[in-house]
Amino acid sequence: MPLNIIVCIKQVPNPEHFDKITLDPSTGTIRRAGIPVITNPLDRHALEEALRIREKFGGAVTAITMGPLQARKSLDDALSMGADRGALLCDQMFAGADTLATACVLSGGIRLLGPFDLILCGNESADGATAQVPAQLAEMLDLPHVTCARKIDMSADGSKALVERAVEHGFLRVEVVLPAVIAVLKTINTYRLPTVLGIMEAAGKEVHQLGCSACESTGMYPADIGSIGSPTRFAGISEAAHLRKVKMITGDPQDIAAQLIRELRYRDAL
Ligand SMILES: Cc1cc2nc3c(=O)[nH]c(=O)nc-3n(C[C@H](O)[C@H](O)[C@H](O)COP(=O)(O)OP(=O)(O)OC[C@H]3O[C@@H](n4cnc5c(N)ncnc54)[C@H](O)[C@@H]3O)c2cc1C
Incomplete structure (x- = not known):
């Protein structure tokens, strides 16, 4: 049975550039x-899993993102990896979303894309890292969900998934x-x-750009988004206080080891 994923x-x-990140003190964003931006690494593992399932069962893989216009680059990367089409949910009205509003827009966009069999997500993002969006999305689409997936085996007819969930x-x-x-977790596969x-084939694949008015037709209200x-x-x-002290130890390796042991014993005794 072909699967729409x-x-x-x-x-x-x-x-790698997290040290350059600052927060707007008035909005917290x-x-x-x-x-520089990248695709959330766990989402690449989710895409890899989708591609492997498609290779076995046939069907299509759609990559979807909510973000500014520059998020299109992550969709292009997904298309180059092998996704069949992309959907960019982009609108000023979506800005400033917390996880609930993000899940609301994603659910509207997914409904617009038509029937599907499986939705794969990363377990958490590298920046917000709340791990809330997948469960909220499932709730909004009235679907069951499994988080922390480290292995997915599909039943022979593709109607069920047997998932190993890390605890x-x-x-x-x-x-x-x-x-x-x-x-999914990163241990699920190597993408x-x-x-x-x-990359050449990606240029010929379609990316739908959907805004607020399109998503509204699925029952999403402006009051629920952004x-x-x-x-x-x-x-x-508040800024975390740095309590670490640096002490340089020099000498030959034996001296360094002896000094280090003395230092650690001294610290332990404090
Ligand atoms: C008051 C407030 C204002 C905020 N304003 C902004 C803002 O202006 N801009 C901003 O970027 N963030 C903003 N955020 C952060 C925003 O809530 C999160 O970035 C976003 O909701 C996703 O949460 P997360 O990163 O913790 O996702 P997680 O739940 O950790 O992500 C898990 C998985 O969900 C999927 N996922 C998550 N987000 C998306 C997405 N956008 N598109 C597709 N899939 C997704 C991915 O598969 C991801 O691996 C704001 C947060 C708060 C609390």
Whole structure:
């Protein structure tokens, strides 16, 4: 049975440049200007899983993102990796969204894309890292969901997924009937890199750009999206105090080791 799979992809600031991130003290939102962006790494694992399922069952993989126009680059990357089409949910009305408003827009966009069998997400983003969006999305679409997925095995007819869900010191095996939302961990697979052919083919694939008015036709209300629809309120920021002290130890390796042991014993005794 061919499967229609949606993969939710978020563009995030590159973690290698997190030291350059500052927050707007009045709104609590990230100042992104000038910070290089990448596709959220876990979302690449979600896409890889979708591509592997499509290779086995046939069907189509759609990458969807809510973000500014520059988020199109993450969709292009997904198309180069092998996704069949992309959807960019982009509108001024979507700005300032918390996780609930983000999930609301994603659910509207996904409804617009038509029937689907499976939605794959990263388990959390590298920046917001709340891990709330997949569960909220499932709730809004009235679907079952499984988070922390480290392995997905599809039933032979593609109607169910047997998921290994990581928990502390082990895993749970969960069977879920599709359609469902599954959020994956990085241990689920090693994702492929785009090939030259993939990059060339991506140019011919379609990317739908959908705004607020299109999503409204699915029953999404402007009052539920963007900053207006975000019940989370920014309450304040404080800078973490750095208590670490640096002491340089020099000498030959034996001296360094002896001094280090003395220093650690001294600290331990404090
Ligand atoms: C008051 C407030 C205002 C905010 N304003 C802004 C703002 O102006 N701009 C801004 O960028 N952020 C803003 N944020 C942060 C915003 O809430 C989160 O970036 C966003 O809702 C996703 O949450 P998360 O990153 O924790 O996702 P998680 O739940 O950790 O993400 C899990 C998975 O969900 C999927 N996912 C998450 N977000 C998206 C997306 N946008 N598109 C597609 N898939 C997605 C991905 O598969 C991802 O791996 C604001 C937060 C608050 C509290």
